[in-house]
Amino acid sequence: MKTESSSPTQSFFTSTLIKRLIQNYARPYFGHLILAAVTMIIVALASVAPAKLIEPIINDIFVAKKATMLLPVTLMVVGVFLVKGIATYIESVLTGHVGQRIIADLQKDLFNHLILDDLEFFQNTTSGNLVSHFTNDVNKLNTAVTGTLTNLCKDGLTLIFFILLMFYQDWLLASIALFVLPIAIFPVIRIGKRMRKVSGNVQEEMAGFTSLLSQAFQGMRLIKSYGLEKIEANRVSHHVEQIFSRTLKATRMKSASHPLMEFLGGVAIGIVILYGGNEVIQGTQNPGAFFSFITALIMTYEPLKRLANLNANLQEQLASAERVFKLMDRRPGIVDIESAQDIKINKGKIDFENIDFAYKKRSDVLNNITLSIQAGKTTALVGPSGGGKSTLLNLIPRFYNVTRGQVKIDEQDVSKVTLKSLRSCIALVSQEIILFDDSVKANIAFGRPGASDEQIIDAAKAAAAHDFIMALPQGYDTQIGENGTSLSGGQRQRLSIARAMIKDAPILLLDEPTSALDTASEQKVQEALRTLMKGRTTLIIAHRLSTVKDADQIILIDQGIIKAIGTHSELLKTSKQYALLSQSQLSEKEVA
Numbered sequence: 223m224k225t226e227s228s229s230p231t232q233s234f235f236t237s238t239l240i241k242r243l244i245q246n247y248a249r250p251y252f253g254h255l256i257l258a259a260v261t262m263i264i265v266a267l268a269s270v271a272p273a274k275l276i277e278p279i280i281n282d283i284f285v286a287k288k289a290t291m292l293l294p295v296t297l298m299v300v301g302v303f304l305v306k307g308i309a310t311y312i313e314s315v316l317t318g319h320v321g322q323r324i325i326a327d328l329q330k331d332l333f334n335h336l337i338l339d340d341l342e343f344f345q346n347t348t349s350g351n352l353v354s355h356f357t358n359d360v361n362k363l364n365t366a367v368t369g370t371l372t373n374l375c376k377d378g379l380t381l382i383f384f385i386l387l388m389f390y391q392d393w394l395l396a397s398i399a400l401f402v403l404p405i406a407i408f409p410v411i412r413i414g415k416r417m418r419k420v421s422g423n424v425q426e427e428m429a430g431f432t433s434l435l436s437q438a439f440q441g442m443r444l445i446k447s448y449g450l451e452k453i454e455a456n457r458v459s460h461h462v463e464q465i466f467s468r469t470l471k472a473t474r475m476k477s478a479s480h481p482l483m484e485f486l487g488g489v490a491i492g493i494v495i496l497y498g499g500n501e502v503i504q505g506t507q508n509p510g511a512f513f514s515f516i517t518a519l520i521m522t523y524e525p526l527k528r529l530a531n532l533n534a535n536l537q538e539q540l541a542s543a544e545r546v547f548k549l550m551d552r553r554p555g556i557v558d559i560e561s562a563q564d565i566k567i568n569k570g571k572i573d574f575e576n577i578d579f580a581y582k583k584r585s586d587v588l589n590n591i592t593l594s595i596q597a598g599k600t601t602a603l604v605g606p607s608g609g610g611k612s613t614l615l616n617l618i619p620r621f622y623n624v625t626r627g628q629v630k631i632d633e634q635d636v637s638k639v640t641l642k643s644l645r646s647c648i649a650l651v652s653q654e655i656i657l658f659d660d661s662v663k664a665n666i667a668f669g670r671p672g673a674s675d676e677q678i679i680d681a682a683k684a685a686a687a688h689d690f691i692m693a694l695p696q697g698y699d700t701q702i703g704e705n706g707t708s709l710s711g712g713q714r715q716r717l718s719i720a721r722a723m724i725k726d727a728p729i730l731l732l733d734e735p736t737s738a739l740d741t742a743s744e745q746k747v748q749e750a751l752r753t754l755m756k757g758r759t760t761l762i763i764a765h766r767l768s769t770v771k772d773a774d775q776i777i778l779i780d781q782g783i784i785k786a787i788g789t790h791s792e793l794l795k796t797s798k799q800y801a802l803l804s805q806s807q808l809s810e811k812e813v814a
């Protein structure tokens with residue numbers, strides 16, 4: 223990540239971010255923005271006009287007492303404010319529209335981009351952190367477009383018109399009044415620079431907070447069962463305090479320009495009163511022009527002060543832009559190669575050839591694995607925890623790229639076929655059951671978008687789920703709530719089996735599908751799995767050997783190395799480690 227403290231690059235970097243934001247997201251709304259710019263010019267002119275109108279008010283009405291001027295001047299003042307009001311309304315509706323569109327486009331883009339990223343990225347990033355990019359950061363960007371950048375144009379234009387008016391009224395007085403301006407520029411830039419860093423920290427703290435909250439709400443059962451309410455409350459409270467102190471630091475920094483700008487404004491106005499007042503007393507200047515000038519000057523300081531603060535605001539919002547664009551710039555490592563072809567499944571035989579694999583920055587997890595998984599048969603992976611079973615399984619749908627060697631399905635290297643076709647021929651059922659906050663029907667149809675009701679019911683029947691679904695209040699249309707918490711573990715697993723059933727993929731990966739279930743649910747799920755596995759190439763990971771002892775082939779993996787291959791009865795004879803594993807599970811059962 224680029225740091226903001228490297229001052230020479232910062233202004234360039236700021237402009238790069240703004241350019242990217244405007245070019246990629248504001249450009250499609252150019253028409254709206256042009257119209258908004260026109261209304262901004264009208265607003266700026268209407269803001270300056272009252273200062274000019276002061277001149278006839280003083281000279282014609284108060285000094286010369288011309289009664290004929292009273293109504294026209296009054297009407298002009300009312301007219302100016304009316305025009306300003308209408309123009310401001312149009313301008314804020316237009317910029318609001320553009321800002322909301324930019325948010326919507328950015329959120330869609332960000333999600334479409336992230337969803338293509340590697341699984342590894344999601345495993346290493348908390349969901350709360352990702353969510354905060356979509357909420358906190360994107361909202362800050364909206365303020366950048368609708369608030370800060372718009373005000374930059376509006377206040378900038380107003381300022382220019384006021385300065386022109388002052389020079390028109392009295393160039394010498396204007397030069398004296400504005401000499402203080404350059405003095406304000408340096409501190410304002412400095413504040414802005416520090417602001418980017420401080421707000422980056424605030425946003426990161428917010429992301430951590432979102433993460434903490436979602437973990438706490440998801441793990442409420444655990445928190446309550448362990449009596450951790452107080453500890454969790456303390457953790458949240460610590461985070462809230464952290465955000466408070468960082469936000470306060472940002473507020474202090476953002477407000478630091480106020481005393482300086484007020485003081486400089488006071489000095490300029492003081493000098494003008496001294497010099498200009500003297501001229502009116504001497505008779506070289508008329509009071510109307512002087513009042514018009516001093517009104518313009520006082521009014522100039524308002525947009526000027528806002529502009530001084532604007533840099534700090536902008537830097538705060540650009541810290542968010544930086545975080546969002548950093549995500550957008552991520553390039554997934556697992557993508558189709560240029561010459562990728564769709565996979566052609568014949569029988570669904572899987573071969574691992576001399577596979578080495580390591581997670582990033584870690585030592586090897588799999589070492590020189592060579593293995594053949596027969597088509598249409600069931601192969602079980604067993605072995606001690608952390609041995610590499612799930613890792614091996616994850617290489618088949620290419621969730622990770624191998625470090626060395628090849629994974630082949632029907633003699634086609636998985637890294638050379640299209641990911642879409644590869645994953646469409648694989649169905650995965652794992653112990654971690656993911657159900658969406660939708661109807662039972664939609665959750666099953668997830669396995670085959672557009673599936674008919676008949677196909678859904680057939681899949682549910684085959685997964686031994688039809689009966690319990692029919693007993694639900696609205697049958698297949700029942701909303702199952704977030705992650706199906708209203709269903710039992712076994713019911714949820716049978717829904718996920720129905721989902722795999724409807725996908726009708728030739729290759730089936732089962733990652734401990736029954737390990738989280740009690741014996742009664744397990745039996746029903748086993749029954750559903752047997753139907754699902756029929757005729758498919760199945761690779762199943764199991765902790766309990768009893769669930770896989772009928773497998774056509776069992777592979778014992780330990781510390782990333784294949785220790786033994788064979789059927790249950792063969793392994794009992796040939797592998798001491800397997801026999802011991804079997805023995806220990808048997809005695810566990812006896813104890814139970």
Ligand SMILES: Nc1ncnc2c1ncn2[C@@H]1O[C@H](COP(=O)(O)OP(=O)(O)OP(=O)(O)O)[C@@H](O)[C@H]1O
Pocket residue numbers: 342345581582584587605606607608609610611612613614
């Ligand atoms: N995403 C990951 N990033 C880094 N290391 C990982 C990741 N996933 C697993 N590992 C490590 O790789 C090794 C093998 O893990 P793996 O999950 O494949 O084992 P396993 O045999 O399936 O274990 P278990 O039976 O407990 O599920 C372990 O040391 C684990 O800590």
